[in-house]
Amino acid sequence: MTFAMLPRRKTRILALRYVGAIVLTLIFLFPVYWLFMISFKTPDEIYHVPPLWVPGQIQFSNYYVLFKDGDVVAIANSLIVAGVSSVVAIILGTLCAYSLARFGTGGENLAMWIISQRMIPPIAVVFPIFLIYVYFGMVDGFFGLILLYTAFNLPYVIWMMRGYIIDVPLELEESALVDGLNRWQVIWKVVFPMVRPGLMATSVFTFVFAWNDFLFALVLTRTEVITFPVQLTHYFGGQSNFWAKIAAMSVLGTLPIFVAVSVMQRYLVRGISLGAVKG
Amino acid sequence: MADVRLSGVHKYYGNVHAVRGVDLTIKDGEFAVLVGPSGCGKSTLLRTIAGLEDPDQGTIAIGGAVVNDLRPRERNIAMVFQNYALYPYLTVKENIAFGLRARKTPEIEIRKRVSEAAEMLGIGGLLDRHPRQLSGGQRQRVAIGRAIVRKAELFLFDEPLSNLDAQLRDEMRTEIKRLHHEITTTMIYVTHDQVEAMTLADRIVLLREGKIEQQGAPLELFERPQTGFVAGFLGSPSINLIPAKLVATADGISAAFENGGTLDLPRSRAAALREAIGRPILLGIRPQHFSRASGAPLREGVISYAAIADLIQPTGTRTFTTIKIGGVDAIAELQAHDVESHGERIELAVDLNRAVLIDPASGQVIN
Numbered sequence: 001m002t003f004a005m006l007p008r009r010k011t012r013i014l015a016l017r018y019v020g021a022i023v024l025t026l027i028f029l030f031p032v033y034w035l036f037m038i039s040f041k042t043p044d045e046i047y048h049v050p051p052l053w054v055p056g057q058i059q060f061s062n063y064y065v066l067f068k069d070g071d072v073v074a075i076a077n078s079l080i081v082a083g084v085s086s087v088v089a090i091i092l093g094t095l096c097a098y099s100l101a102r103f104g105t106g107g108e109n110l111a112m113w114i115i116s117q118r119m120i121p122p123i124a125v126v127f128p129i130f131l132i133y134v135y136f137g138m139v140d141g142f143f144g145l146i147l148l149y150t151a152f153n154l155p156y157v158i159w160m161m162r163g164y165i166i167d168v169p170l171e172l173e174e175s176a177l178v179d180g181l182n183r184w185q186v187i188w189k190v191v192f193p194m195v196r197p198g199l200m201a202t203s204v205f206t207f208v209f210a211w212n213d214f215l216f217a218l219v220l221t222r223t224e225v226i227t228f229p230v231q232l233t234h235y236f237g238g239q240s241n242f243w244a245k246i247a248a249m250s251v252l253g254t255l256p257i258f259v260a261v262s263v264m265q266r267y268l269v270r271g272i273s274l275g276a277v278k279g
Numbered sequence: 280m281a282d283v284r285l286s287g288v289h290k291y292y293g294n295v296h297a298v299r300g301v302d303l304t305i306k307d308g309e310f311a312v313l314v315g316p317s318g319c320g321k322s323t324l325l326r327t328i329a330g331l332e333d334p335d336q337g338t339i340a341i342g343g344a345v346v347n348d349l350r351p352r353e354r355n356i357a358m359v360f361q362n363y364a365l366y367p368y369l370t371v372k373e374n375i376a377f378g379l380r381a382r383k384t385p386e387i388e389i390r391k392r393v394s395e396a397a398e399m400l401g402i403g404g405l406l407d408r409h410p411r412q413l414s415g416g417q418r419q420r421v422a423i424g425r426a427i428v429r430k431a432e433l434f435l436f437d438e439p440l441s442n443l444d445a446q447l448r449d450e451m452r453t454e455i456k457r458l459h460h461e462i463t464t465t466m467i468y469v470t471h472d473q474v475e476a477m478t479l480a481d482r483i484v485l486l487r488e489g490k491i492e493q494q495g496a497p498l499e500l501f502e503r504p505q506t507g508f509v510a511g512f513l514g515s516p517s518i519n520l521i522p523a524k525l526v527a528t529a530d531g532i533s534a535a536f537e538n539g540g541t542l543d544l545p546r547s548r549a550a551a552l553r554e555a556i557g558r559p560i561l562l563g564i565r566p567q568h569f570s571r572a573s574g575a576p577l578r579e580g581v582i583s584y585a586a587i588a589d590l591i592q593p594t595g596t597r598t599f600t601t602i603k604i605g606g607v608d609a610i611a612e613l614q615a616h617d618v619e620s621h622g623e624r625i626e627l628a629v630d631l632n633r634a635v636l637i638d639p640a641s642g643q644v645i646n
Contacts, residue, residue, distance in 0.1 A: 023627050072641045113511065149637040164466055168365070169362060171361070172328075172364050172365040172366060173360050174351075174358075174360070174364070175358065175360055175364035175425075176351065176377070176381070177330075177331065177350070177351045178330075178331070178351045178354075178356060178358045178378075179352070179357075179359065179377055179378030179381050179429070180378055180381035180382040180384075181352065181381050182350070182352065185381070193366070193368045194367075194368070223602060234625070
């Protein structure tokens, strides 16, 4: 349907809606725009009064400094920690979810108990975990963070994947069992392709959780495995804030999430809406 | 190809005793249909043969070998499901080849078998489509194709036509029958539809509450049911069951109805029924055993009966007419134009040679 086909009153309402949507989008996008602009500005331009909407010229010195000083290692650390913990949580969580969905493991209440673990506020457990990690020498290492993020993400993955797996018609699996596959092959060749949108959506959320976590990373790291959110706090000083570095680092830190969401957008929409109607 | 033997098979779901000691032998190359009302255990029995359920008791043998401890994939069976069970992310070709790939069949052999099956089922032009692009009938053809290419010893069908509309169901029924003639593999087919059972089966196994009520050739079950349940389950419209009492008359034995009317039973059956005189019975007369009396002399065992046509249901080929016998409604299946209007008085010939007499207490047929 085109505008020309609509009655005049409806056209006006539709136009108003578009205007409203555009204004809201601009408001929401402005901080992002400002962040990007600051990252390309010189210190003079950053503190210029009145503020400059666009820098005089696009320059990458703020980024160059991050690479030169080795600050970008924090991004790599975050990628490793969030990536590995997401993959492990997805694999283990999906297998657990399959067991819950298909074999009724743990009876009716286990699934609810598992998701209730996700509701524990991180602040309530971070110091006991810190003491345990100190005891086992796991502070300031990849393994400790990966283990923690995996543990925190598992309940979420299990809960979400259980819902998606229940939705896969049982006959598809039974047919495959009769046709010659074993249970592992059924999971790999039938269940995984069927739950792919849900799997992708869940992966993105687990990755984002680990990527954005500040509290655990702050308490459990020192100098060796500093992640991106912790690295950012180093630029806030008592005397002054390094806005150029903050902006450039934030842009770099946003990129992986932006790429992940863009690539998986079509799965995300389906996956989230599927998850929305699950019990 | 293989025969199937079930001995003393029991299956429980919690407190529900779904299959209660089934003994069944299906011969090599036979087309057996497990039929019965919902919850009679027919699908459970089929799934037990497939290995998708484990029997709690009893043995299952395929081709002479006990398969209780074998997984479904080790039983060399192929199964067609009610909801087609096609993988939506694979094309028709890949769906059909799925089982062959799972068994590491050489690619050249896969291609040959897929094209043979596609040709046999008339789906050659659909091979590159996805299941969502197919109609219900085409999807079921693909599901059957997936079973055929496996060249399994035993084919299992779990209500494969239930999701199709009436016309497609008729078409597919014919195709499945033709398929059995062509590949002559042992087939076990589950349905709740007695028309499917009658038309497809070499042998019908009629189940009730987890037990075999009767088994045999379709016409044998239809014409010589052993219980009232079998008589009532097979046939459409259902057999008319009229409460009566057997009474002795000067000429032989009659069925006396509660409203005072009587019908003389054939003299040929008198000897067999003598012991039941005085007992209540259900007189079972199939709608097909009524006809419009032509005025010609009636043969032995066929009586004339005057009735008023109540409801008239023409189907085109035949007309179902509701009449009263012994004060209860009964359906007579007549020629299309035998009766024209409601309230019409019609003279009928009723063939009581083929009537079924049932003991209402035990449900058994009185022979």
